[in-house]
Amino acid sequence: MEFGLSQEQGLLQDSIARFVKDQVSLETVRAVAEDPNLDQSVWTGLSELGLAGLIIPETHGGVGLGLLDAVVVAETLGYHITPGPFLSTAIMAPTLLMAANKTDRLADIAAGRCRVGIALSEAIGARLDAPSQQWRDEWHLTICL
Numbered sequence: 001m002e003f004g005l006s007q008e009q010g011l012l013q014d015s016i017a018r019f020v021k022d023q024v025s026l027e028t029v030r031a032v033a034e035d036p037n038l039d040q041s042v043w044t045g046l047s048e049l050g051l052a053g054l055i056i057p058e059t060h061g062g063v064g065l066g067l068l069d070a071v072v073v074a075e076t077l078g079y080h081i082t083p084g085p086f087l088s089t090a091i092m093a094p095t096l097l098m099a100a101n102k103t104d105r106l107a108d109i110a111a112g113r114c115r116v117g118i119a120l121s122e123a124i125g126a127r128l129d130a131p132s133q134q135w136r137d138e139w140h141l142t143i144c145l
Contacts, residue, residue: 009072016073019049020080032083039083046077046084047112056094060106067091088118 005013023045032039055070056062070091077086093109093116108114
């Protein structure tokens with residue numbers, strides 16, 4: 001039994017590391033730390049590599065890989081201090097939406113057109129009445145699953 005990465009996972013790791021090394025300099029990371037809105041170009045590049053739809057099934061426009069592949073990507077992004085909404089947009093949102101059978105936004109997430117922020121609350125302090133609202137040119141919707 002082998003406990004290492006498969007050849008495909010090794011190639012995935014290498015391509016992500018190469019992209020981040022070439023496209024996400026330390027200056028970019030520092031700039032995003034100062035102004036989080038600057039991570040759009042990083043996320044656009046990662047989305048073009050298919051990371052936004054990594055675990056989303058192909059029938060919804062995603063790549064259709066598994067959580068182990070997502071772990072490989074997350075480790076690589078973390079190693080390179082890559083800013084962006086990978087965990088919330090590419091992992092948590094699709095997992096929750098598929099579990100709730102709410103698949104209508106998966107294609108937008110997979111294409112990188114939709115970024116998702118996840119807010120967690122303690123059960124006692126949860127706001128079940130939080131409405132959707134428009135902020136700038138974006139809609140923010142609270143979904144309680």
